[in-house]
Amino acid sequence: MAAYVWSLNGQVWPRITPLEVKQGERVELSFVNRTLMTHPMHLHGHVFQVTEIGGVRLRGAKRDTVMVIPQQTVKVEFDALYPGYWMIHCHLLYHQAAGMMTQAAGMMTVVHYQGFESRSYDPLASMTEFPRP
Ligand SMILES: [Cu+2]
Numbered sequence: 001m002a003a004y005v006w007s008l009n010g011q012v013w014p015r016i017t018p019l020e021v022k023q024g025e026r027v028e029l030s031f032v033n034r035t036l037m038t039h040p041m042h043l044h045g046h047v048f049q050v051t052e053i054g055g056v057r058l059r060g061a062k063r064d065t066v067m068v069i070p071q072q073t074v075k076v077e078f079d080a081l082y083p084g085y086w087m088i089h090c091h092l093l094y095h096q097a098a099g100m101m102t103q104a105a106g107m108m109t110v111v112h113y114q115g116f117e118s119r120s121y122d123p124l125a126s127m128t129e130f131p132r133p
Pocket of ligand 1: 091
């Protein structure tokens with residue numbers, strides 16, 4: 001049986017390309033669920049507003065996690081006010097970390113504020129028990 005590997009933008013943690021944002025801008029994220037499972041998508045350090053569900057625009061709830069059902073697109077917006085690296089991931093631990101057992105970690109990436117530097121940012125450090133690429 002093939003192992004599950006969930007990805008964001010076709011990439012699996014920790015081999016990801018950060019989502020770049022600029023401090024002060026309003027950022028839209030589109031969660032496009034092409035799978036047959038529901039994913040509770042969670043952004044650290046921010047509150048976002050749900051602005052579209054299944055093609056219907058709305059002024060939705062403000063929250064940090066939103067359920068994205070199979071074959072659905074949910075859009076959210078947040079104000080980029082807190083410089084740093086911030087995790088964004090599926091809150092089902094098995095989806096987020098599924099690949100920790102299979103050398104492909106899964107549904108997690110980061111939002112990165114342009115110009116913010118941190119020597120401690122090293123996604124590959126989470127894979128210490130596996131060979132680096
Ligand atoms: Cu998930």
